[in-house]
Amino acid sequence: MSVGCRAWKDFLKDESGMGVVEVILIIVVLIAMVIIFKEQITKLVNNIWKSINDGAKKIY
Numbered sequence: 001m002s003v004g005c006r007a008w009k010d011f012l013k014d015e016s017g018m019g020v021v022e023v024i025l026i027i028v029v030l031i032a033m034v035i036i037f038k039e040q041i042t043k044l045v046n047n048i049w050k051s052i053n054d055g056a057k058k059i060y
Contacts, residue, residue: 034041
């Protein structure tokens with residue numbers, strides 16, 4: 001087996017970059033979910049902030 005062929009097979013068997021690919025896929029899925037549920041997330045955050053502000057007004 002030639003050196004080039006062996007190096008190519010070693011490269012294909014190397015799994016050290018798999019973690020990076022998995023992290024990128026997770027980020028892509030999260031971004032897609034944010035885009036899909038943007039309106040619901042915005043309403044939820046606005047309700048949370050409103051609740052916090054109402055609670056703060058009761059304290060002062």
